[in-house]
Amino acid sequence: MTKWQDRVHEIIFEAETPAGKAFDVALLVCIVASVVTVLFESVASVRSRYGDVLRAIEWAFTLLFTVEYLLRLASVGKPLRYAFSFFGIVDLLAIIPTYLSIFIGGAQSLIVIRALRLLRVFRVLKLVHFVGEARMLRTALLASLRKITVFLGTVLTIVLIVGALIYLIEGEESGFTSIPQGIYWAIVTLTTVGYGDITPQTIPGKVLASTVMILGYGIIAVPTGIVTVELANVRRMSITTRACPQCGVGGHGTDAGYCKHCGARL
Secondary structure, three states, X not given: OOHHHHHHHHHHHOOOOHHHHHHHHHHHHHHHHHHHHHHHHOOHHHHHHHXXXXXXXXXXXXXXXHHXXXXXXXXXXXXXXXXXXXXXXXXXXXXXXXXXXXXXXXXXHHHHHHXXXXXXXXXXOXXXXXXXXXXXXXXXXXXXXXXXXXXXXHHHHHHHHHHHHHHHHHOHHHOOOOXXXXXXXXXXXXXXXXOOOOOOOOHHHHHHHHHHXXXXXXXXXXXXXXXXXXXXXXXXXXXXXXXXXXXXXXXOEOOOOEOOOOOOEO
16 A cells, blocks of 8 residues: 555544544534435425525535545555445445436435444544444344344244234124234234224134233343343453554454454554
């Protein structure tokens, strides 16, 4: 990498230097301002009066973010790795809708995805422990995936059975016109949402509904318990805000000598 690439990388990707922190703060202000612009543009009365001004502001932000995205790609040794990383994809999605709005009306409203880029505030404010907590949560969720999958399979079996039962008990007279309709009611009841658009009318149907409601309270707690146990088993890691000079991915351990994604030396 050349000296100018090193300098641009330090400013754009690092949050430990004054220049890097100033850049990220300015970027976050622009992101918030651009999202607010889109929100105002979605209001009909504001759009009819200030539509041209808001669109001009939006295009200015889009061009600014486009330059920033290109500089990010140019300042890493492996631009494709950054392009396909989480923030690389978010950065690209943040600018595409405005260009798409030339061909597809209303596409500019999708640029509220820029709000995801506010996650960089963790680096700006040096809240490294939040990065560590996020890593712990991700590890716990991955460790819980198999158990939660089995749990969801069990729930699916229950709603299939209950949906069939309520269809047989109530029938079309009560609005349960099919087994899928019964399954929909079972899901709504089991999750304690209770829209009330379909309700059982017979005593056996009400007994079944009551049973499903009580069962729902116990089922809701199961995924929480699974993830909580895994969280307790995850060992806390010390995380730094350093970004890889090759792929731009951050969140490495303080004792890391190489990038955990591309293997480049930090």
